Amino acid sequence: MINQQIDPVKLSQSLIKCKSVTPDQAGALDLIQEILEKNGFHCTRLPFKGENSSEVDNLYATRGEKKPNLCFAGHIDVVPPGKLEKWEDDPFSGKIKDNFLYGRGATDMKSAVASFISASIEYISNKEKNLNGTLSFLITSDEEGPAINGTKKVLQWLNKNNIKIDDCIIGEPTNPNKLGEMIKIGRRGSLTGNLVFFGKEGHVAYPENAENPITQLINTLKILNEKKLDEGNRFFQPSNLEITTIDVNNMVTNMIPESASASFNIRFNDEHTSESLIKWIKEVCNQTAKNHKLNIIVNGESFFSKPGKLSEIMIKSINDELGVEPILSTNGGTSDGRFIKDFSNVAEFGLVGKTMHKFNENISIDDIRSLTKIYYNIIEKYFN
Numbered sequence: 001m002i003n004q005q006i007d008p009v010k011l012s013q014s015l016i017k018c019k020s021v022t023p024d025q026a027g028a029l030d031l032i033q034e035i036l037e038k039n040g041f042h043c044t045r046l047p048f049k050g051e052n053s054s055e056v057d058n059l060y061a062t063r064g065e066k067k068p069n070l071c072f073a074g075h076i077d078v079v080p081p082g083k084l085e086k087w088e089d090d091p092f093s094g095k096i097k098d099n100f101l102y103g104r105g106a107t108d109m110k111s112a113v114a115s116f117i118s119a120s121i122e123y124i125s126n127k128e129k130n131l132n133g134t135l136s137f138l139i140t141s142d143e144e145g146p147a148i149n150g151t152k153k154v155l156q157w158l159n160k161n162n163i164k165i166d167d168c169i170i171g172e173p174t175n176p177n178k179l180g181e182m183i184k185i186g187r188r189g190s191l192t193g194n195l196v197f198f199g200k201e202g203h204v205a206y207p208e209n210a211e212n213p214i215t216q217l218i219n220t221l222k223i224l225n226e227k228k229l230d231e232g233n234r235f236f237q238p239s240n241l242e243i244t245t246i247d248v249n250n251m252v253t254n255m256i257p258e259s260a261s262a263s264f265n266i267r268f269n270d271e272h273t274s275e276s277l278i279k280w281i282k283e284v285c286n287q288t289a290k291n292h293k294l295n296i297i298v299n300g301e302s303f304f305s306k307p308g309k310l311s312e313i314m315i316k317s318i319n320d321e322l323g324v325e326p327i328l329s330t331n332g333g334t335s336d337g338r339f340i341k342d343f344s345n346v347a348e349f350g351l352v353g354k355t356m357h358k359f360n361e362n363i364s365i366d367d368i369r370s371l372t373k374i375y376y377n378i379i380e381k382y383f384n
């Protein structure tokens, strides 16, 4: 019988009440640290700052000395609430209505953080004497932002201090519609390209005296867009390039403009790296346009954690609680898993993501309680 000491719903509410719009932790990490320290965790606050980035506070907490180290990772920063009049209630009130908890971060992902903290403390209080390894938490306040001074730097700090995480579960909302549907064991990579083509401006009636950059741009985009990058594979859907904007800003009808630009994004699977894709894009552009500028930002590489002990434990734990068999997936946007995969085995499982980043973000109270039990089951199976 689980006898919860930290109620995950109350903790979710308290975390939602902290207005931790990225990257401000707004007291959320303080609250977590206080709870963890009371329960015997050793906490290290890790504020990092870069030259051109704002300071971000992070927390690494650990209990136990032995191997293996099972880490729960997550973020307490949230995206801004947007237009307040679109919310039925204050987005930071943590109101419960009809068995649903409302507020920014309810789904993504304060309630999951509350659930894994609650489950861990419960486990430790039941099995105090024989924690067969180490339980740890890596909690950042910079997942929704540029992600420069968050998880990435904490991992570098851990590495420098010879602290090894063996298996990591990220509590991001992985279920599209129903709790227990989906575990993520990888993510596609993402890169964003911006192309500017330069021609020679002139009167449309005298094209021989001009060079139209739009023609070049269209030809180039056609090649990029039509190329089949791959067929996908067992765990990944096919890679895909989407053109996101084409801009010329030509206000008149009788002029060939001087330049034309476009942006695109590629979501790519593990058959590519950003490097191989950039090489291909450069080759295409060099062939099609004499004078151009290409700027590419790599948002993250793809990653894939081979299904193994960790995912098996997760599947079994979900099945025990909900009687459903989750699928192992790699779809969706990027997450901090892109950094963690270089240091540890990693898989993601959290709440239902339907309302994340939306007005009136909310999550079922029953789901928070079920997720807490699932995390408890995972910890128990992991250490036994």
Ligand SMILES: [Zn+2]
Pocket: 075, 108, 109, 143, 172, 173
């Ligand atoms: Zn998130």
